[in-house]
Amino acid sequence: MKKILFLASLAAVAMTSCTSESNEYVGGNDNTPKEIALFPVNQKATRAAITNGVFPTDKSMEVAAYTGGKGQLFAHSTFSHSAGTIWSGGKYWPLSPCFVNFLAYANLTSGSATWGTSTNDDASKVVLEMADNATTQNDLLYAVAQGQVQQDGNALSFPANVPMAFKHAQSLLTFNLKAADVASQAITITSISLINAHFSGTYTIDNSSNYNVSTSASPSVTGSWTTVGGATATQEVSVSGALSATRTGQIMVVPNGASAAFDKFVINYTLNGVAYSFEYIPSDRVLGEGKNYVYDITFKLHEILIDASVASWIESTEYINIPTMTYGANPTYALANGAKGTYTFTISGLTAGHFVKVTDDHASTGKFTVTSPASTYTVTANGTVTITGTLADNEGIAATSVITLKQYPSSDDASADTNEETTFATTITITQAGS
Numbered sequence: 001m002k003k004i005l006f007l008a009s010l011a012a013v014a015m016t017s018c019t020s021e022s023n024e025y026v027g028g029n030d031n032t033p034k035e036i037a038l039f040p041v042n043q044k045a046t047r048a049a050i051t052n053g054v055f056p057t058d059k060s061m062e063v064a065a066y067t068g069g070k071g072q073l074f075a076h077s078t079f080s081h082s083a084g085t086i087w088s089g090g091k092y093w094p095l096s097p098c099f100v101n102f103l104a105y106a107n108l109t110s111g112s113a114t115w116g117t118s119t120n121d122d123a124s125k126v127v128l129e130m131a132d133n134a135t136t137q138n139d140l141l142y143a144v145a146q147g148q149v150q151q152d153g154n155a156l157s158f159p160a161n162v163p164m165a166f167k168h169a170q171s172l173l174t175f176n177l178k179a180a181d182v183a184s185q186a187i188t189i190t191s192i193s194l195i196n197a198h199f200s201g202t203y204t205i206d207n208s209s210n211y212n213v214s215t216s217a218s219p220s221v222t223g224s225w226t227t228v229g230g231a232t233a234t235q236e237v238s239v240s241g242a243l244s245a246t247r248t249g250q251i252m253v254v255p256n257g258a259s260a261a262f263d264k265f266v267i268n269y270t271l272n273g274v275a276y277s278f279e280y281i282p283s284d285r286v287l288g289e290g291k292n293y294v295y296d297i298t299f300k301l302h303e304i305l306i307d308a309s310v311a312s313w314i315e316s317t318e319y320i321n322i323p324t325m326t327y328g329a330n331p332t333y334a335l336a337n338g339a340k341g342t343y344t345f346t347i348s349g350l351t352a353g354h355f356v357k358v359t360d361d362h363a364s365t366g367k368f369t370v371t372s373p374a375s376t377y378t379v380t381a382n383g384t385v386t387i388t389g390t391l392a393d394n395e396g397i398a399a400t401s402v403i404t405l406k407q408y409p410s411s412d413d414a415s416a417d418t419n420e421e422t423t424f425a426t427t428i429t430i431t432q433a434g435s
Contacts, residue, residue, distance in 0.1 A: 037161045038063065038079050038087040038104070049172050049250055050107075050139045057081040061106040061141075061164075063089060064115060066123040067098050075122050076115050079104075086161055093158045102145040103207050104164055109138045124208040127226075130254070133170075134199040134235050137252055140169040142205045144221050169203050169223055170252040171261065171287035173295070179243035180300040187299050189247050190268040190275070192237040197262035198254040200229030223289075228256050237265075243299060253287065261287040267297070280306060332429040338393055339432055343368075345387040347426060350379045350407060354421070355414040358387055358405050366401035367392040368430050376414045379407070391430065398434035402427060 038061070050056065060080045065073040079089035093100070103124060105113065110131040116122030130140060143164040175192055205223040239249025255261055264281040280295075287293065296307040350356065356377050362369045370389040377385060387403065405426045408414040 035088060036065070036091045036093060036158075037082065038089075038102075038164050049137075049252055050141070050168075055085075055087075055106075055166060059106055061087060061104045061143075062108075062113065062126075063091075063102060063104040064123040064126070065091070065100055065102050067094065067100050072123040073100060076113070076126070099147045099149050100158070101147065101207065102143075102162060102164065103205060104143045104166075105205065106141045106166065107138050108140055110136050125204070125206045128169075128203040128205070130200055130203060132200045132229070132232075133252065133254070134197075134232055139252060140203065141166040142169060142203075142223050143167065144205070144207050146207075167223070168290040169225075171255050171289065172292040173237070173251050173253065173265075173287075174292055175237060175239060175249045175265075176246060176294070176296045177239065177243065177248070177267070178246040178296075178298055180298050180305075186272050188242045188270045189240050190270060192239055192249055193266040193268065194232075194235045194237060194251060194253070195263040195266065196231040196233060197235055197251075198228050198231050198256050199235070201225050201254045202227040225255060225257070225289075228254055231262075255287045255289050257286075261285050265295075269299075330427045330429070332431065334431050335391075335433070337396060337398075337433045340367075340391050340393045342388065342390050345403075345428060346384060347387065347405060348382075348384045350383045350385055351421075352379050352381050352383050354379050355408045355411050356385055356405055357408070357414050357417075358385075358403065360389065360403045361401065362392075365399065366430075367394050367399045367432060368401035368403060370403060376411055378411075387428075391432075394432040394434070396434055399432045401430040401432075403430075404428075 058081070060078050062076045063079050064076045067073055073094060074091050077089045077091060079087040082088040101124070103126065105126060105128060108128055108130060110133065111129045113129075114127045116125060128140065133140075143166040145162050145164055148159055148162050173194070177189055179187060202225065203223055204226045205221070207221045209221075235251070237249040237251045239247050241247050253261060262285055264279050266277055266279040268275070268277045270276065298305040298307070356373075356379060357375075358370050358373055358377070360366055360368055360370045368389050368391045370387060372388045373385070379385060385405070387405065389403070391401070405428075406414075406417075407421045407425075409419055409421065413419040
């Protein structure tokens with residue numbers, strides 16, 4: 001956090017065959033089609049930034065889906081709120097279980113969308129032309145979900161709901177204004193003016209490099225501003241009123257790459273009815289996507305204090321579908337940089353009544369910490385064991401975690417690490433990409 005102190009007198013300053021959407025997946029004993037349901041998990045409404053992590057039920061999303069190696073499942077289709085935290089669009093899983101990849105965007109209320117690439121159909125890439133967003137202030141969101149499939153024993157099936165972790169395409173500026181003492185409450189805020197900020201541009205979400213990938217690994221694809229529209233000379237932030245109470249205003253702008261995203265902001269206010277203004281030029285005006293830049297501004301009788309900080313707008317959790325695996329397999333999961341959270345592995349094919357020991361290497365190079373089972377574990381009658389643990393953020397440095405499960409005929413053997421049943425050894429490897 002960077003604190004900036006301005007001294008001034010207030011009197012002087014202011015995998016298998018999958019083809020098209022007609023192939024409905026028939027699942028269960030009732031032989032009924034299984035509809036695709038989306039579960040948005042935003043990382044709220046028109047003219048407002050979505051800041052509470054909940055996808056608003058009055059918002060729809062445009063979704064396209066394609067299968068690993070086989071092409072488009074359905075083109076961009078509208079999914080609307082169905083019930084609870086679920087969105088649906090009348091689309092169904094293909095007849096044969098296989099990996100399905102999803103691409104979606106939401107809240108583009110002023111502009112246009114162009115889907116497709118020169119080599120593939122229109123399901124793996126979208127180019128969004130966002131018109132001037134200065135007054136509408138729509139929070140442009142996008143999400144990618146890859147390799148959506150689950151394994152149940154030897155059969156493949158589709159998840160009940162597809163987790164869609166939406167990210168923000170713009171930058172958010174938050175201004176918190178307050179008075180430090182009673183005398184300062186004679187101040188009334190007129191407006192905050194943002195000078196030469198950008199509110200339009202072209203945003204591209206391209207997952208075509210993963211078009212033929214059949215994997216349950218979390219996607220690392222991110223959107224990018226390919227072009228940025230011209231700057232608006234002066235744009236007011238909606239905040240006004242007496243500082244007898246804290247005043248807060250927010251505005252979303254388009255990040256402008258390595259150049260300055262805006263020149264400065266000007267606070268216009270009155271003191272005892274006399275108009276003043278105060279301007280601030282940030283030392284670093286390059287704004288990042290999905291970041292909330294917070295300016296806490298305190299007015300006092302002889303000074304204005306600015307406590308400037310940069311906070312994550314929404315901390316988006318990486319999602320991965322980890323299937324049930326047969327004991328003896330050695331799976332590897334490749335996660336994106338910053339992936340973290342709680343994960344569960346269910347391993348089958350063990351010998352009931354025998355003993356297993358689970359270890360991890362988090363104390364040295366790994367980021368995954370096994371929380372259960374904590375010590376020697378007796379295999380249950382169904383021959384399965386469930387491993388749970390937490391994965392820490394690798395903080396931009398590439399990391400590899402190794403979880404090892406070994407089976408022994410007795411608890412004494414497990415404690416002494418002798419007579420290991422090597423034909424049943426399983427190693428789970430989790431890699432986290434660096435920045």
